[in-house]
Amino acid sequence: MSLEMQHDCPECGSEQTFWRSASTNLHLGEKTKWRCSECDFGLVRIDGDIDSASA
Structure with a gap:
């Protein structure tokens, strides 16, 4: 898996x-x-399907 990704902040x-x-598994x-590299906003993704940013 990549160490970086593009995502809406x-x-x-x-x-x-x-x-x-x-x-972690x-x-x-x-x-x-x-x-986020700009503001340090954090998000969690589980298996690429569940994304805390959309919650």
Whole structure:
């Protein structure tokens, strides 16, 4: 998996580069934590399907 991804940041209001800050395996799949490189906003994705930024 990549160490960076492009994603819409709700704090910055535009698409930003997010850096993977942590990951672990759960019964639901791989949980990854991402941080915005501009404002340090954090989001969590589980197996690429569940995204805390859209919650």
